[in-house]
Amino acid sequence: MREIRFYNTLGRTLETFVPLQAGAVQVYTCGPTVYGHAHIGNLRTFVFEDFLRRSLSYLGLEVTQVMNLTDVDDKTIQRSNEAGLSLDDYTAPFIQSFFEDLETLHVERAEHYPRATEHIPEMIAMIETLLEKGFAYVSDGSVFFRIAADDDYGRLSGIDLSQQMRGERVASDEYEKEDARDFVLWKAAKEGEPSWDSPWGLGRPGWHMECSAMSMKYLGESFDIHCGGVDNIFPHHENEVAQSESATGKPFVKTWIHSEHLMVDGAKMSKSLGNQYTLKELLERGIEPRAIRYLFVSAHYRQKLNFTFDSVAAAANALERVDKMRFRLASASENGGPSATITAAIERLGQDVANALANDLNASEALAAVFQLVRDVNKVIEQGAVGQGDRERVIAALADVDRVFGVLDPGDWQQDDDAADGLSDEAIEGLLADRQAARKSRDFAESDRIRDELQGQGILIEDTPQGPRWRRG
Ligand SMILES: [Zn+2]
Structure with missing residues (x-):
């Protein structure tokens, strides 16, 4: 290892x-x-x-x-x-x-x-x-x-x-x-x-x-x-x-x-400056959560991170470079055998990301490896040299490193809108029944897990002498 x-x-x-x-x-x-x-x-x-x-x-x-x-x-x-x-x-x-x-x-x-x-x-x-x-x-x-x-x-x-x-x-x-x-x-x-x-x-x-x-x-x-x-x-x-x-x-x-601390517009966050934003406030201003996550993971954890509307915009631009490459790749036609350039680029990506992370979580170096792949693949697309199976291999390589970043696949973030309706009543009742069964068998870790899962979906549970009641928060 x-x-x-x-x-x-x-x-x-x-x-x-x-x-x-x-x-x-x-x-x-x-x-x-x-x-x-x-x-x-x-x-x-x-x-x-x-x-x-x-x-x-x-x-x-x-x-x-x-x-x-x-x-x-x-x-x-x-x-x-x-x-x-x-x-x-x-x-x-x-x-x-x-x-x-x-x-x-x-x-x-x-x-x-x-x-x-x-x-x-x-x-x-x-x-x-x-x-x-x-x-x-x-x-x-x-x-x-x-x-x-x-x-x-x-x-x-x-x-x-x-x-x-x-x-x-x-x-x-x-x-x-x-x-x-x-x-x-x-x-x-x-x-x-x-x-x-x-x-x-x-x-x-x-x-x-x-x-x-x-x-x-x-x-x-x-x-x-x-x-x-x-x-x-x-x-x-x-x-x-x-x-x-x-x-x-x-x-x-x-x-x-x-x-390290997060700064806002170069200043420490404080009540008096009115810059202690909550996530919900930022979303209301139309900021994409995906850009916020990218901004957070792109800075080294031991450096102060300056949150500004410009830095969020820069994060969104960086993601757009990845998304554009995906789009171009999806519409590129595959001709002949796999591209040697892409094979080498994929190999290097996995190595470079792992080395950067192992070195005190060097996030910027790990992301630099992602953008190196983006450049290499763009070049191959421009040369019309995308080969058999290359599209799938590039997407798989991105998905592999995205296990760490959690931000590179725009599809993962669009689905959120579709899922916003949340759990059906039947699904909630089913989970509550599982929770009751877990409690009965004194498996409190499991019953707490189910409660947290429901809470994460916006369901509030109240235990009453007649059994649990729930409502949507
Ligand atoms: Zn503590």
């Missing part, structure tokens, strides 16, 4: 990637906090993670990907209270919106989408371990991680908290901490907040704890790759490393891969 290299945030070096289990790779990707629609900055990260997933699979590894849904935190609680809705009712449409966005951008589904609110016992168990080992303490019904007990704290981000913050009391609502640096593992419930029972009273997990407990549940105590945006490195991922390795005594994650 080809040598794969990634830039590992842990250690900040480009290094050879060797999965823990030969032939397979486990990937954890931090998912959305479902208090609103994802903005395009979030979506750049999710499309990058999809590109990583597809690249690993193209390079011959079997991928297991987990992406969590943060459906309880300060923001979801605050906004659901403001809206006068339960947490579930408040987050359900945003979970649905998230899956719709993935669908729109042709992001492949992860194997698991665990929800924080469905993994509270796992989080409590891990906090108990940290307490037993002296890495945590209880204060006023909350539990905190004791940074002073972790000698290597800061090993991921390189941050040194040893001096500046020690003992400072930064915020009035954090007075119960021993040390201002400590972070919360479990938050005691405030009046009117949704809460779960725990050995320390009613409360809810801290955000960092969610990802540690859920990644370990699905991928084990040590796994291959953990991803997120660069803004997750500190404190979120640093705290995940600290609590996970303190709890297990084992290395948590081998390779940390972080994608």
Whole structure:
């Protein structure tokens, strides 16, 4: 197998990637906090993670990907209270919106989408371990991680908290901490907040704890790759490393891969600038999702990507070059034996794409290989030298590399309009019956999968004492 290299945030070096289990790779990707629609900055990260997933699979590894849904935190609680809705009712449409966005951008589904609110016992168990080992303490019904007990704290981000913050009391609502640096593992419930029972009273997990407990549940105590945006490195991922390795005594994650920010018109996205576009807002302005996906996958993940209406137009133009070649090829007549130029071009395409991906996901080099093929094939068409079977071979070669890009076949994107009507009532009822059967046999992974599938199709399910009810969202 080809040598794969990634830039590992842990250690900040480009290094050879060797999965823990030969032939397979486990990937954890931090998912959305479902208090609103994802903005395009979030979506750049999710499309990058999809590109990583597809690249690993193209390079011959079997991928297991987990992406969590943060459906309880300060923001979801605050906004659901403001809206006068339960947490579930408040987050359900945003979970649905998230899956719709993935669908729109042709992001492949992860194997698991665990929800924080469905993994509270796992989080409590891990906090108990940290307490037993002296890495945590209880204060006023909350539990905190004791940074002073972790000698290597800061090993991921390189941050040194040893001096500046020690003992400072930064915020009035954090007075119960021993040390201002400590972070919360479990938050005691405030009046009117949704809460779960725990050995320390009613409360809810801290955000960092969610990802540690859920990644370990699905991928084990040590796994291959953990991803997120660069803004997750500190404190979120640093705290995940600290609590996970303190709890297990084992290395948590081998390779940390972080994608850079998306800029809009050269500026950081922010509410005040009004440039935090959601995907739906862009679609309303007539921007093609296919061009957005192309723009996202064409930039290297470790470079800031500047989103402008011009850059989307340039992406659409690049795709048009591929589409035009397809069109010309389809109407070219095949004469004589296969073209040697095309045979060589196809051979080179597969090699060049694989080499580029294996080199820290060099997307621009991989796409350059696609455009080299486009040029070569155009030349053969102009010479009238397209031979027997060449048309089919070129289309197959493009389809093969499109397993990674997910954007090169215009047909894949047109079908979306035809499928917009979605599932029939009968199909929905059938899937719901399958879900009930799965629940009865305690196959919760399957029942969750069906629920997510339905949700991805815009179907909202509500479980009532009379059985499940559904409606179109
Ligand atoms: Zn996370």
